[in-house]
Amino acid sequence: MSLESGSKTWRGMAARLGAVGVLLALSAGLTGCELAAAPCRIASAGLKIVPVVGHVAAAPTDACAEVIDP
Template structure:
């Protein structure tokens, strides 16, 4: 194998390990509630109606937790 390919593989393994370490604290319920939390956060950015539109998604994440 050439050196650039080895370096590329090492970087790829490091990236996967970093991703795994970042997701580890979430646990089972945290991972399941993540889509509800992300949608809620994105909706809250919208002026005037964002918080009202995000309410069902907040309840969804609360129910999962």
């Protein structure tokens, strides 16, 4: 095993460890009801981008998120 191949192995392990860390941080931030309300909140944010009618169209998804995660 050369030094270069060992370096690639360490980089791969570091990248995997970083990815696992990011997933753990995201899952810790979205626990319980917040995780269940996430699809409603994401849909609401997507609808609010639409000019003029976005906020009106997002009202049902906002209500959905509020019911799940008061």
